[in-house]
Amino acid sequence: MNCKDALRQISGYLDGNMDDELKSMLQVHLKCCHHCQIVFDTTKKTIELYCDGKLFPLPNTVRERLHDALRAKWESRSK
Ligand SMILES: [Zn+2]
Numbered sequence: 001m002n003c004k005d006a007l008r009q010i011s012g013y014l015d016g017n018m019d020d021e022l023k024s025m026l027q028v029h030l031k032c033c034h035h036c037q038i039v040f041d042t043t044k045k046t047i048e049l050y051c052d053g054k055l056f057p058l059p060n061t062v063r064e065r066l067h068d069a070l071r072a073k074w075e076s077r078s079k
Contacts, residue, residue, distance in 0.1 A: 001029045006036045007074050011066055013040075014047055039073060 006029045012018045
């Protein structure tokens with residue numbers, strides 16, 4: 001898995017709708033990639049803040065905004 005794939009999977013991982021194989025591939029990548037780790041942590045914290053620590057599904061608008069933010073982050077780094 002490369003960074004682009006990892007970033008694409010992060011929101012799915014945090015949503016909890018991801019199959020185990022993909023999940024372990026992402027975890028392996030996060031362990032060895034500092035950049036993706038930061039994005040993962042930031043996204044996770046954003047979601048936790050939003051949900052006030054409780055687990056419930058994110059509204060689509062919030063999820064879309066997160067996806068956009070992730071994509072923008074990735075694109076600005078890869079230039
Ligand atoms: Zn990476």
